[in-house]
Amino acid sequence: MKSLKSMKKPVIITAVSALAISGALFSQSTYAAQVTKPIQAVYNNIKIIYNGTEVPYDAKTEPFMLDGVTYLPLRLAGTALDKKVEWDGTNKRVVIADNGVPIDQSTVTALNNQITTLTQELNTAKAANTTKDATIAQLQKDNQTLKDDASKSSSSTLKDLQKELNDDHSDDYNTNSDISLSGNKNDITVTIEMTKSRWTDLSSSKQKSYLEDIVEDILKEYKNANVDGTVKNSSNRDKLASFTTNSRGDVTIKKIGTSFDASTIQRSLFDRYSNYAGYGFDFSVRGDSSKATVDVYVNSDDWNKLSNNQRSTLTDGIIDQLKDRESIDRVEGYIRNKGNSSQIATF
Template identity: 50%
Template sequence: MKFKKPVIIAAVSALAVSGALLTQPTYAAQATKTIKAVYNNIAIVYNGNTVPSDASTEPFMINGTTYLPLRMVGTALDKKVTWDGNNKRVVIEDNQAPVDPSTITALNNQINSLNQQLATAKSEAATKDATIAQLQKDKAALQTQIDNNTKNNNSSSLGDLEDDLNDDYGNYESTKAEIKLSGNSDKVTLRVNVSKTGWNKLSSSKKTNLIQDMVDDIRDKYKDASISGSVRDDDGGSTLADISVRSSGTASLSEKSSGVDISDLEDDIQDDFANWKNVKFDIKLTGDEDKVTVKVYVNKDDWNSLSTSHRNDFKDGVVEAIEDEYSDADISGTVYDKNDGNKLDNIN
């Protein structure tokens, strides 16, 4: 057991540069002080464990205050304690826990393994994407082939049915009928081109019966098909009657007044006069068999380039074409500048 032993310690503060002791006023003065330290077998206990010490590291008391060697305390608390002589300071830092090299190796191996798995997954994904793209391409090609086959089959079937209809009804009552079919098994369009004169000689019942027989033959082939169509003049192509068929299969005709639709007549006149005398005209018709209004749009300079006789010939030609279809119609109209809409001439 140690006894209390007073010890006199001399503490000296100094600042040294190049090995010489400086005493200039700009630096702190060197001081020496005599103190009395008392050793009393003081022990340090950390978390229930006594920290070992020797004569050089034994704690002591000065004026009732216990002093512990800082390095010993740092070791007990797992702290790094160093002396910075240049700056005269004690530096305390946390100790870094050493990393086992085997742990680093294991982590690197894990990273490499994951990178390999990622590369494999990307490669597999790219392969699957390429397979999907090829399958989609093959699917599109097959669908195109199926559509073409269906179209060809429908066209072939419609063509055969069209031939049969022409054989059965092609010269019905001198109508010189020519039957055209288009569409598919779900929807069939029936167009019957006839001699206008022969068609107009038929009674309403004969016209309806003729179309009904055609519709019945179509429904024998395509039971659920929706059927519609028209009867047209084989000369001018104008619509003589519209064909409609109920879901029950009953056909009906809606005949046009005087056998001419105003829009069809407009198309015919446009075809005949659109580039008359190398001048471009846009011709519009409105009205009915009793009254027809004509609107002609042309470039003003082109219109003025025509002679008076040519202008009159153009207007008379349009009126005569209308009168051929609507002999009793009141016909009037106007020629407009197509650029600004200003009136250029009258048609009457």
């Protein structure tokens, strides 16, 4: 055989030789019908390399070439590729299969048991989650019911107190007033309606005393409540006065339409905004506590350089200062050019 390889010459082999080669691949079997043909095989020291490693073989399983096609035994190829190769002589079939690792039945049983246990745990968790969701929903419903009941109770209690206040104070100082309450136990708003003449006929001290008597009775019932309110004209519901209280029940009355110290307000605005965003501003204020008008003077070029946010911050700050600090009910304003007082914008 070696001399044939070294000479690298074709060798004529008969069908008997071919059967000998195939016998190296498969166990011998009896063929129902055999055809014998002569073939010319070339042995040329062919090597088989799988993933960089040479696959060894012996003389019986040596690959060869026939008519330009390379042949090698399937069993040899199966060994290289980790496949199981068998010859089914009965059906004359070559059977190739993966080399699987057999799984012990106990392992299969254990895995199935584990799957069953995990499935049961999952179903239990789902059931618990459903119960939890139902509990949360019920608690939310109960909480809302409690809030509604508390609101109704507070409203009902305020209505009861309102009736008592009217019974006790509607005829005080010949006011012939109607008193109503709104809000809750922490913040109570009082609205008192009477004719304008009955209110203005009261002296300042009587107005204060009348309101403090009402507030005192409210604080007896709700000692920690914040109480404020308004006095309105019963004929047209125009506001005649507003009032606030402190924790002791002392009342501060703000009469509608009373004058204010314009120079003090202007000076306060100047101190706060005269150099706003690096630009110069002047201010003029007129009106009374029911309505004040503010003129803001600035160079038109400087106003145009301000962003929309800067403009809003300025005008909102002015309004808040007059309403919150100076107790003015309504504020309107104008942005004017310093050079000619022409109107640039309103707020």
